[in-house]
Amino acid sequence: MDTRQLEYFVAVAEELNFTRAAARMFAVQSTVSAGIRALESDLGTTLFVRSTKSVALSPAGELLLPEARIALEAIDRVRSASSTTGIRGRLRVGIFTNVGFVDLPGLFGEFHGLHPLVDLQLGASASGSTGLADDVRRGRVDVAFMGLPIQDLVGLEVLTLAETRFVAVLPLGHPLAALKRVTLRDLAEEKFVDTPAGFGNRVVIERAFADAGITRNVSTVVSDLTEVPRFVAADLGIAVVPELSLVLPPGTVAVRLDPVVDWRLSVISRPDPSPAVAALLGLFADRVTSASAG
Incomplete structure (x- = not known):
């Protein structure tokens, strides 16, 4: 698991759309999809319920979302605390x-x-x-x-x-x-x-x-x-x-x-x-x- 995978997960969870999430993350959709698959493999669970028309959080995804946000906020705090160039x-x-x-x-x-x-x-x-x-x-x-x-x-x-x-x-x-x-x-x-x-x-x-x-x-x-x-x-x-x-x-x-x-x-x-x-x-x-x- 890496930070970028959590960022992809939060973006898809908030947008409920892989295309919009990729645009928001300045990444191509295939990269975001691959990151989500890698995160699901690492956690051993499905995070999204996908169909040809919609994307929804799975029960495991619902549980992970607030924790992922907390983790990303903590990483931002670490970066800001260690930065000599200002708040990040x-x-x-x-x-x-x-x-x-x-x-x-x-x-x-x-x-x-x-x-x-x-x-x-x-x-x-x-x-x-x-x-x-x-x-x-x-x-x-x-x-x-x-x-x-x-x-x-x-x-x-x-x-x-x-x-x-x-x-x-x-x-x-x-x-x-x-x-x-x-x-x-x-x-x-x-x-x-x-x-x-x-x-x-x-x-x-x-x-x-x-x-x-x-x-x-x-x-x-x-x-x-x-x-x-x-x-x-x-x-x-x-x-x-x-x-x-x-x-x-x-x-x-x-x-x-x-x-x-x-x-x-x-x-x-x-x-x-x-x-x-x-x-x-x-x-x-x-x-x-x-x-x-x-």
């Missing part, structure tokens, strides 16, 4: 499609400049914060941006980047648009524009409505939180979004909620972070939290 390793980050007030390209560019030997991989989750939290717990992602409530993140390390409150976004001609504050009950009969189920902002506001005994009618679903107000401007419904993410288009107005519903933007990781994870979290703590405090 792979760093997988789950991001939102648009965080708005956080300059992600600038921050990740700065990180790459500081730690050029870290293989930085960025990606989003179709199921938003809920999917990203699961990815971090299962070791598919090392660090993730997060909009879930703190109580949903038990067992994870949480760095809060910013806190804000929800506001209602209404068309200018709406009967409630002239008010200074509205209640969730005031909005109960409206059609809503919102992000998909599982996104952190939607999880928080859905719970607030549920606690008030209200079932919402979400008629329009938009995958980019910052685009939601534009659909309100097109008179497709109203919205309730975090104020920090809000860019009001012409023809809309923001009204605060009473009582206040809070929302928190965080970055999460597993306990005992690798040197690469610790360096990224340190950069965010220095740049983002200090900027939001100012």
Whole structure:
């Protein structure tokens, strides 16, 4: 068994596709397949159930996956500890499609400049914060941006980047648009524009409505939180979004909620972070939290 075989195994396990795994590893598919066969021979078990149409982890593969990730993280730690040229390793980050007030390209560019030997991989989750939290717990992602409530993140390390409150976004001609504050009950009969189920902002506001005994009618679903107000401007419904993410288009107005519903933007990781994870979290703590405090 060698490190490359474990890397091939994790790549195939995460992609469930040998072609995509080979592209990700910058290897030809035959090399990845040969590495998996050698690993299976060494372990004396089948790690994948293969067919002409699909690839799935076997029961043995399911058991091996978290251990393989731990082993690769340990190897990265050894390489970083013994390196005289800086931190090494792979760093997988789950991001939102648009965080708005956080300059992600600038921050990740700065990180790459500081730690050029870290293989930085960025990606989003179709199921938003809920999917990203699961990815971090299962070791598919090392660090993730997060909009879930703190109580949903038990067992994870949480760095809060910013806190804000929800506001209602209404068309200018709406009967409630002239008010200074509205209640969730005031909005109960409206059609809503919102992000998909599982996104952190939607999880928080859905719970607030549920606690008030209200079932919402979400008629329009938009995958980019910052685009939601534009659909309100097109008179497709109203919205309730975090104020920090809000860019009001012409023809809309923001009204605060009473009582206040809070929302928190965080970055999460597993306990005992690798040197690469610790360096990224340190950069965010220095740049983002200090900027939001100012």
